[in-house]
Amino acid sequence: MADRCKSPECAAPIVWAKMVPAGGSMPLDPGSQGAEDGNIAVWQVRGGTTVYGREIPPGGELKPHEFRYRNHWATCLDPKRFKAPAGWWHSLRRRRWEYRARQGSPVQHWVSDEQIRHDWDAAYAYAAEATGGVPLPDEARPAGQQGSLM
Numbered sequence: 001m002a003d004r005c006k007s008p009e010c011a012a013p014i015v016w017a018k019m020v021p022a023g024g025s026m027p028l029d030p031g032s033q034g035a036e037d038g039n040i041a042v043w044q045v046r047g048g049t050t051v052y053g054r055e056i057p058p059g060g061e062l063k064p065h066e067f068r069y070r071n072h073w074a075t076c077l078d079p080k081r082f083k084a085p086a087g088w089w090h091s092l093r094r095r096r097w098e099y100r101a102r103q104g105s106p107v108q109h110w111v112s113d114e115q116i117r118h119d120w121d122a123a124y125a126y127a128a129e130a131t132g133g134v135p136l137p138d139e140a141r142p143a144g145q146q147g148s149l150m
């Protein structure tokens with residue numbers, strides 16, 4: 001789906017990709033197809049409108065149905081926008097959901113993607129208890145339990 005970066009200082013066109021397997025959404029620069037510094041492999045399922053993405057690991061290859069795109073975080077004109085916000089935020093690099101009490105503050109609690117995949121209910125309960133009641137966002141729910149791709 002076409003959209004714009006929500007920062008008034010930027011407002012660049014972006015495309016949201018649904019990340020597999022983490023399930024979060026990531027903004028991409030729509031003009032960056034084939035960019036050498038792009039590390040997101042993007043594809044669509046025939047007949048569908050959802051854009052899927054996965055992180056390309058260092059040295060990783062594209063599959064035949066995938067295209068390389070750049071994450072909008074690298075080019076956003078408002079760098080504050082993608083400073084880790086308060087609350088739960090997914091770290092693709094560390095493959096986990098992280099909780100911060102304030103924007104940019106150190107991580108206070110985290111739940112790994114693996115724990116979430118293994119037992120969503122337990123991870124959800126742990127997260128709410130550790131933070132004094134701030135639940136994991138719905139996009140943290142494993143893709144399989146949303147009834148979509150995986």
Ligand SMILES: [Zn+2]
Nearest residue numbers: 005010076077
């Ligand atoms: Zn932006």
